[in-house]
Amino acid sequence: MFGFSIYLSAPITSKIKKKINRLAKAGFSGVFTSLNLPEDDPAVLLDRLSELGAECRRLRIELTVDISTAALERLSISLDKVHELTDLGVTQLRIDDGIPMPSVAELSQKMGIVLNASTISEEDISLLQENHANFENLEAWHNYYPRKNTGLEETWFDQRNAWLKENGFTVTAFAPGDSDLRGPVYATLPTLESGRYQHPLSAALNLLQNNVDNVYIGDEGLQVETAAQFDSYFRFNTLLLHANAEVNIPEYLSDGEFIFHQRPDVARDSVRLREGRSLKEGTIEPANVKERSRGAITLDNKLAQRYEGELQLIKCDLPADPTVNVLGYISPSDFGLLENCEAGQAIQLVF
Incomplete structure (x- = not known):
C-alpha cells in the first residue's frame, strides 16, 4: 500500500481536498497525519482532523494519526475513549513509546495500532502476547527524519525489517516528497538517509526492496508529474x-x-x-x-x-x-x- 501525508498545522481547504482526491485517484490508499502539535489550539486541531477524516471516509482510504500521551492529555482524550478519535474517521493510531504494552494490547482489540519499528523489543512482543494483543491490528512504522544526516542506514534497516516480519509485523516506512516540503528544515522527510533527495517513486520502490510492505510520502506534496508516475506504476506497472x-x-x-x-x-x-x-x-x-x-x-x-x-x-x-x-x-x-x-x-x- 502507498499513502501520503496531510498535516493539521493549516486548515483543510478546498485546495487540500482536491489534492487528496487527486492522489486517491492516482492509487494512494492511506493518509498520515499528526496531533503532536503543541503550539496549536486543541479544538482547532480536532476540527481539522474531523474534516480530514470525513474526506478519507468519503474516499474510503485509511487515516493514521500520530499521537502521544502528552497530546492525548492536551486534547482531553483518554486511552479508554479512543472512540472519540475513531468517530472522527481515524482508523489507526501511531503511538509513542510512553504508552505501556498492556495498554497497547487493550487498544489493539479496538482498532489498528502502529508501533515504532525502530524500538520494538522482544520483551515488548512477549508483553503483547501475555496481554492478548490482537496482532492482526498491530503494525510497525519507522519514523521519518527531517534533519540531514540523521536518516537510517540501509543494512541495519533491512535487518530490522526482516526481524519485524519474522515476528508478524507489517512494516511501513517513509519516502520523500518533491513539493510543499515541511519546515523548518525543508530537507524532505525520508526514513532512509540514502532516500533523502531521491525521486519519490524511486525512493518508494527502493524501500519495497528492503522488507517494507507499505510506503507513505512523508512530505505533504508531490508534483503533478510525479503523481502521474505513481499512477502509471500502480495501475499498469509502467515506469x-x-x-x-x-x-x-x-x-x-x-x-x-x-x-x-x-x-x-x-x-x-x-x-x-x-x-x-x-x-x-x-x-x-x-x-x-x-x-x-x-x-x-x-x-x-x-x-x-x-x-x-x-x-x-x-x-x-x-x-x-x-x-x-x-x-x-x-x-x-x-x-x-x-x-x-x-x-x-x-x-x-x-x-
Whole structure:
C-alpha cells in the first residue's frame, strides 16, 4: 500500500481536498497525519482532523494519526475513549513509546495500532502476547527524519525489517516528497538517509526492496508529474519517464504512447529496450555522435550492423561511440528511476 501525508498545522481547504482526491485517484490508499502539535489550539486541531477524516471516509482510504500521551492529555482524550478519535474517521493510531504494552494490547482489540519499528523489543512482543494483543491490528512504522544526516542506514534497516516480519509485523516506512516540503528544515522527510533527495517513486520502490510492505510520502506534496508516475506504476506497472529530444526522433518515440520493455537480461550500464530493433525503419545514418552522459537516450546507427536500431537509456557516463546516436535525454529528476528498471520492466517515454 502507498499513502501520503496531510498535516493539521493549516486548515483543510478546498485546495487540500482536491489534492487528496487527486492522489486517491492516482492509487494512494492511506493518509498520515499528526496531533503532536503543541503550539496549536486543541479544538482547532480536532476540527481539522474531523474534516480530514470525513474526506478519507468519503474516499474510503485509511487515516493514521500520530499521537502521544502528552497530546492525548492536551486534547482531553483518554486511552479508554479512543472512540472519540475513531468517530472522527481515524482508523489507526501511531503511538509513542510512553504508552505501556498492556495498554497497547487493550487498544489493539479496538482498532489498528502502529508501533515504532525502530524500538520494538522482544520483551515488548512477549508483553503483547501475555496481554492478548490482537496482532492482526498491530503494525510497525519507522519514523521519518527531517534533519540531514540523521536518516537510517540501509543494512541495519533491512535487518530490522526482516526481524519485524519474522515476528508478524507489517512494516511501513517513509519516502520523500518533491513539493510543499515541511519546515523548518525543508530537507524532505525520508526514513532512509540514502532516500533523502531521491525521486519519490524511486525512493518508494527502493524501500519495497528492503522488507517494507507499505510506503507513505512523508512530505505533504508531490508534483503533478510525479503523481502521474505513481499512477502509471500502480495501475499498469509502467515506469513513466520524462524526456527531452535533442534531434529529430523516430515517430514511435515522439507519440509518447508506445510501451517499451527492458530486456530480460539486465545490463550494468544501460537499460536496453527490447523493441528497438524491431521498430527500425530504413537505414539509420550516424548523427549526433557524442559522449553518452547519464540519462542519454541512444539509437544504434548503421555502423552497429546487426544492432542497428537498438534503443538504450544510459545509466552512467559513457564515452562517444561512432556506432551510437544520441537522440536526447531523460529528465534529470527521473535519473533515479533508471536504477528501478528490472528485467522486463515496462517503460513509457514522454517527450
